[in-house]
Amino acid sequence: MAALQPVRGTHDLLPDTARAHRAVEARAQEVALRFGFDEIVTPIFEFTEVFKRTLGDTSDIVTKEMYTFEDRGGESVTLRPEGTAAIVRAFISNGLAQQVPVKAFYRGPMFRYERPQKGRLRQFHQVGVEILGVEGPAADIEVIACGYRILEALGLGGTVTVELNTLGDLESRAAYRETLVAYLEGRRGELSEDSLARLHRNPLRILDSKDEGDRAVVAEAPVLADSLNETSRTFFARVQEGLAALDIPVAISPRLVRGLDYYTHTAFEFTTTALGAQGTVLAGGRYDGLVKQMGGPPTPGVGWAAGVERLALLLADPPPAPRPLAVVPAGAEAERLALPLTDRLRRAGFAVDLGFSGNMGKRMKRANRINARAAVILGEDEIAAGAATVRDLDSGEQTQVPLDGLEAGLDRFR
RNA sequence: GCGGGUAUAGCUCAGUUGGUUAGAGCGCUUGGUUGUGGUCCAAGAGGUCGUCGGUUCAAAUCCGACUACUCGCCCCA
Known part of the structure; x- marks a missing residue:
């Protein structure tokens, strides 16, 4: 094992796994396209600034998880740790504000320097959607519905819980943050070390803590719902109504918060208990301040990203390998004729294997092995x-079967 | 970045209190079957026991470091 290994936290995807990943991506894209999303492909690396500015200087991703390096021109570039920042950058770079609303689907590898675990890798893959330029809750509803229908299409409708919360608009969120910090300051003696560090950097996260002492403190903490202004309240209510109208079951989780600074209003996570500590399979929310923060025209946005590896691990019945036909020649003359015959069948749309060598018995064996x-x-x-x-x-x-009508004779094996 | 567990054949795993040439099942190769796969039977190939160092007459086995995987924390898809 010591000899030649892939870099820690990266994996080769052999055919079975690769097929499962492709199935997840293809299914996701198919459903997203049905919702009117269109694929945008951005580079897998960006100027480091792009991520620093969007994710916030204090986030874990920026402080310790980015693959950042200088290129030969002395520019600091970073392998993308997530997709939203790049989509927003592309939105601004290409002047897409003119064509709002923009509905983007994306997929591809992401990179985070983390300690690997099951379902957590240094190079992993996401699919995601973003809607830019829609202020109202209709976009939140559409985005969540799209995510849910994708999971249904993957046969995971029943194994996943949709957790939903609101962080309120910027005003509500700031107001709550203030009350929360004031409360927590009063009980700082009871907080865990982790939470003390989060107290000013990202106090909302403390609500989500797994530490017992923290939980006790959090249980009596002021509730975010009480800090919501009228706008935030109705917004959240309309999101819930919309999802109810679509029969999408949601669980309201008042303690659900998101790690990144740019989120407002709707926050959601699709979770499963089947993956241990990495139970989040798809997550996102609304980020109304982000485009402006990056230097673009003020534009609201909402979207999510889903982990392809995590979804592939959950796939109940992984897609089977394709079943080809096998052309088996016996004898020198047949060997000569087999090549053009194979080509003819392939051009007629059949998947055909022609063994490279061996007598008939061997070739039959191979035919059996490739199913x-x-x-x-x-x-x-x-x-x-x-x-x-x-x-x-x-x-x-x-x-x-006469060679004349061979294609027709093979039709049932297509 | 922090804490725990694990590492023996391509895969899943045995391997006694340290004791000769390290085993099984599956898979692979060959043959039984030079015009017929799967099932069956027989034979065979395949291992620096993760790496480096230490203890010992003797290490897969005991000790240390490193690496990778894994579980949890942090964080997140």
Whole structure:
């Protein structure tokens, strides 16, 4: 094992896993397209500033998790740790504010220098959607609904809980932050070390703490809902109404907060208990201040990202490998004819394997190993008859089919 | 970044209180079957016991460091 390993926290995806990942991405994109999202592909690295400015200087991602390096021109660049910042940057760079609302779907690798765990890697993959330029709760509803329908399409509707909360608008959030910090200051003696560090950096996170002492303090803490102004209240109510109208079951989690500074109003997480500590499978929220903060025209936004690895781990029945046909020649003459015959079948749309060498027995073995549906056997008898023997490898039944009508004869193995 | 666990064949795992040439199942190769796969039978290949160092007459086994994986914390998809 010591010899040649991939970099810590990165993995090779062998065919079975690769297929599962592709299925997750393809399914997600298919559903997102149905919702009117269109794919945007951004580079996998950006100027470091892009992430620093969006994620906030105090976030964990910026302070300790970024893959940052200087390129040969002396520019500081960073492998993207998440997708939203890049989409927003592209939105500004390309003047997309002119075409609002923009509905973007994205996918691809993300990089975070973290200690790996199950479902947590240094290079991982996300799919995500963002809606830019819509102020009202209709966008929040659409984005959450899209996420939920994707999980349903993956067969995960029942295994995932949709947790929902609101952080309120900027005014409400700031007001709450103040009351919360004041309360926590009063009981700072009871807080865990982690939470003391969070007290000013990111006090909302303390609500989410797993420490017992913290939980006791949090249990009596002022509730965010009480700090919400009228606007925030109605906004949240309308999000809930919309999801109810779509029969999307949600659990209101007053303690659900998001780590990144740019979130306002709606916050949500789709979680599962099947993945240990990494139970969040899809998460996002509204980020009305972000575009402006990055130097663009004030533009509201809402979106989410989902972890492809985590979803792939949950897939109940991973997609099966494709089942090809196998062309099996017997004899030198057949060997010559097999190549153009294989090509002809491939051009007719069949997946066809032609073994590279070996006698008939070996080739039949290979046909079996690659789980071929049928073998198209070509030998002296067949050549003489202008036909091929088609053997159904599941039933063992075989019949001679004239080469003229071969495609039609193979139709049921397509 | 912090704490715990694990590391033996391609895979899943045995390996006694330290004691000769380190095992099994699955998989792989070959043969039984030079025009028929799967099942069955037989044979075979495959291991610096994660790496480096230490203790010992003797280390897969005991000790240390490192690396990777894993579980939890932090954080997050």
